[in-house]
Amino acid sequence: MLDVRRLRLLRDLAQHGTIAAVAAAHTYTPSAVSQQLAALEREAGVALLARTGRRVTLTPAGRTLAAHAEEVLAALERAGAAVAATRAGLSGPLRIGAFPTAMRTLLPPALVALGEAHPALELSVQELDPAVVPPMLRDGTLDVALVHDYDLVPIEPDPALRTAPLLDETIFVAASGPRSLAACRDEPWILASQGTLCHTMTVRACEAAGFTPRVRHHADDFVTVLTFVAAGQGVALVPELAAMDVPAGVVLTPLPTRRRTRLAFRAGAAAHPAVVAFADTLGIALGSG
Structure with a gap:
C-alpha cells in the first residue's frame, strides 16, 4: 500500500523540482524528505528518482506515479x-487567503454574510500576495483563496488546484493628470515589493511601452500608493478595486491591461459545503473538480 503522505511529497517534487523546495514547503528537513521518498520507492518496488550528484529527477515511473498522485489526492x-455534506450545518475552520485589495473590498461583506448564515463556521483570513498562495493551498494551510493574475503576468496552471472566475478589472495609470503609459517614461515610479505579481506587472507593462521604470518608492498598499501619487512622489499603475477612493489631484487613465480575480481551491474540493458557501457569498459558480 502506498503512503498518501509520501505520494504528496512526490507530487510536490514534480511541481517544485528540488528536494530542498519540497522540504521548505512542508517545513521538513531535506534529509527527512529524502528518507520519505526512499520509503515510497520501496513501497512501489521501482526506482522513482534518478540521482546525478546532488541533482534529483523523476524517472518515467516517478512521473507516472506523480500524475496518479494528483488523482489520488483529488479523490481524497x-x-x-x-x-x-452529510453533516447538519456547517462548522469547523475555513481558512481563507486573500490579497490586500480583496481584503478591503470583497471580503468584508462576504464574511458578514457567511457568518450570519453559518455561525458555527470558524472563519480565519490571512493577507497574502497571490504568488505565495499555491503551496499553502496544496499543503492544507489554506482551504480557499482569492488570487489574481494579469494578462502580462499569467499564472501557470497548477494540476493540484482549481480556480473559478470572479471579476476582471481595468488597470489605470495614476498620475497628476491624464497620462499615457509612454508619457511616464521619465517620471519617478511607485512600485510594489519585488517578487509580487503587481511589481512584475508594472515592470512588464513599462517594458512593453519601451522603457524601464525609474523606481523611487516601494509600497504594497494601494491606498498608500495613491496617497504618494497625490503628494507628487511619482506615478503608479493601480487596479480598479484600488481606485474607489481616489485622492484629490490624482487622475486615472485606463490601460488595455487587465487583472483577473479568481477563487482558488484544491482539486476535488469544489463540492465541499464550506467552499460552496464561500463561493456563493461571492457570487461565484463552481464547476466540478
Whole structure:
C-alpha cells in the first residue's frame, strides 16, 4: 500500500523540482524528505528518482506515479467533501487567503454574510500576495483563496488546484493628470515589493511601452500608493478595486491591461459545503473538480 503522505511529497517534487523546495514547503528537513521518498520507492518496488550528484529527477515511473498522485489526492478531497455534506450545518475552520485589495473590498461583506448564515463556521483570513498562495493551498494551510493574475503576468496552471472566475478589472495609470503609459517614461515610479505579481506587472507593462521604470518608492498598499501619487512622489499603475477612493489631484487613465480575480481551491474540493458557501457569498459558480 502506498503512503498518501509520501505520494504528496512526490507530487510536490514534480511541481517544485528540488528536494530542498519540497522540504521548505512542508517545513521538513531535506534529509527527512529524502528518507520519505526512499520509503515510497520501496513501497512501489521501482526506482522513482534518478540521482546525478546532488541533482534529483523523476524517472518515467516517478512521473507516472506523480500524475496518479494528483488523482489520488483529488479523490481524497472529494471524499472529504462528501462526508462534510452529510453533516447538519456547517462548522469547523475555513481558512481563507486573500490579497490586500480583496481584503478591503470583497471580503468584508462576504464574511458578514457567511457568518450570519453559518455561525458555527470558524472563519480565519490571512493577507497574502497571490504568488505565495499555491503551496499553502496544496499543503492544507489554506482551504480557499482569492488570487489574481494579469494578462502580462499569467499564472501557470497548477494540476493540484482549481480556480473559478470572479471579476476582471481595468488597470489605470495614476498620475497628476491624464497620462499615457509612454508619457511616464521619465517620471519617478511607485512600485510594489519585488517578487509580487503587481511589481512584475508594472515592470512588464513599462517594458512593453519601451522603457524601464525609474523606481523611487516601494509600497504594497494601494491606498498608500495613491496617497504618494497625490503628494507628487511619482506615478503608479493601480487596479480598479484600488481606485474607489481616489485622492484629490490624482487622475486615472485606463490601460488595455487587465487583472483577473479568481477563487482558488484544491482539486476535488469544489463540492465541499464550506467552499460552496464561500463561493456563493461571492457570487461565484463552481464547476466540478
